Amino acid sequence: MVQGTTSDAGKSTLVAGLCRLLARRGVRVAPFKPQNMALNSAVTVDGGEIGRAQALQALAAGLAPHTDFNPVLLKPASDIGAQVIIHGKAVTNLDARAYHDYKPTAMAAVLESWQRLVAGYDCVLVEGAGSPAEINLRDRDIANMGFAEAVDCPVILVADIDRGGVFAHLVGTLELLSPSEQARVKGFVINRFRGDIGLLQSGLDWLEARTGRPVLGVLPYLHGLFLDAEDALGDARADKEEALLRVVAPVYPRISNHTDLDALRLHPQVDFRWVGPGQAIPPADLIVLPGSKSVQADLAWLRAQGWEAAIRRHLRYGGKVIGICGGFQMLGERLEDPAGLEGAAGDMDGLGWLEMATVLEAEKQLVNVEGELCLAGVAGAPVRGYEIHMGISRGAALARPALRLSDGRSDGALSADGQVLGSYVHGLFDHPDALAALLAWAGAAGVQKVDLAARREADLDRLADSLAASLDLGRLADCLGGAAGEALRKPIDMAA
Incomplete structure (x- = not known):
């Protein structure tokens, strides 16, 4: 499971890239997000609705989007209320307090989908939501550590260094977890780094010594990467010289x-x-x-x-x-x-x-x-x-x-x-x-023709290539285990 220290830390991107990386190595891999809150959605092959990010991750894995990949989707209708979608179908509208009471029902749907996925795939890559360190949301949590504890799932924490304060984000998040939750965290990934990696090394050494957990990789800032957004608006390129x-x-x-x-x-x-x-x-x-x-x-x-x-x-x-x-x-x-x-x-x-x-x-x-x-x-x-x-x-x-x-x-x-x-x-x-x-x-x-699907595919491959070059695949293989771990340990014939 990939959890983030903040929203937009890179969870969706890391899961999408890992889906493509593993799929290219012959692993039957599926994405999974227990609970998503987003207004960008997609229609699935089984006639339901899931978050747009999980549809992208399915594409990265070579799969048609399915409702099991995102069994609970919340579509905000106001600042305190949302439409609740279970297994692809809208079932009710609830405010935040009422949804908190509804979570055991939602969790049952989550576990139902999870059981089908683990029975049908070699590897299931889970994406968390927001941060696991939101103290007020830990009771009945189904999106982060509450789910990981329920299914006994190892966790990787990802943080965005481009925001600043990356070491505080990682250490602070870990400190706010319970002892059993801390034990689930197998390592860290630092996202969106730009600059001289040598100047970061002392911080990485300190982080590993301070927490006893490895840094599994430092991912570079990939300029111009196009992936479907879960919610945030993408930046527009202004002042294009060839604009008609x-x-x-x-x-x-x-x-x-x-x-x-x-x-x-x-x-x-x-x-x-x-x-x-x-x-x-x-x-x-x-x-x-x-x-x-x-x-x-x-x-x-x-x-x-x-x-x-x-x-x-x-x-x-x-x-x-x-x-x-x-x-x-x-x-x-x-x-x-x-x-x-x-x-x-x-x-x-x-x-x-x-x-x-x-x-x-x-x-x-x-x-x-x-x-x-x-x-x-x-x-x-x-x-x-x-x-x-x-x-x-x-x-x-x-x-x-x-x-x-x-x-x-x-x-x-x-x-x-x-x-x-x-x-x-x-x-x-x-x-x-x-x-x-x-x-x-x-x-x-x-005007020239722009093929959005081809661009998306090319950028998924670019992302997977970057992960392969930047992650410690041996340590990641230890986290994943099974067929996925074996696939990551095998050397790849670059000439092929």
């Missing part, structure tokens, strides 16, 4: 599946900017409204931030707008939540640029899809993605769909003037042909 198109997107409070915009963010000819609260809305050729976990609340936030007037002005001057999932729903005339599924029950006016209304219903739509764009002049560009939404949209706008799906359905809508496009499909920009077609529709014809 300016794209902006709002960062509303409950933004979800913002990885949909990674292809835009990484395209060398797209100047992409996230616009956060209180920031000026810059001129753009394309505005993208991403998904949302609380559509009405986020639409109210948009209006308060001045986005409605900015979009109206943008369209008046010929700009284009794309809404995905919750962003698509906002573009309609009416939003209705009669059961209070995303907050207080009630209705509100949408932005009104697509002639449709959306009603939230209890059953969530979860499906992987393929299809083609219906844009004039670029029809036929392939799209592969997934749907995760509770809203059902109806109205005249749907008679002009944005996509034709391979299962015979149509998806989304295109405004009569051709300036506004909406879709329920996450991954709308991911296929290189679809990305090029949408950028041409937005005003940048002839």
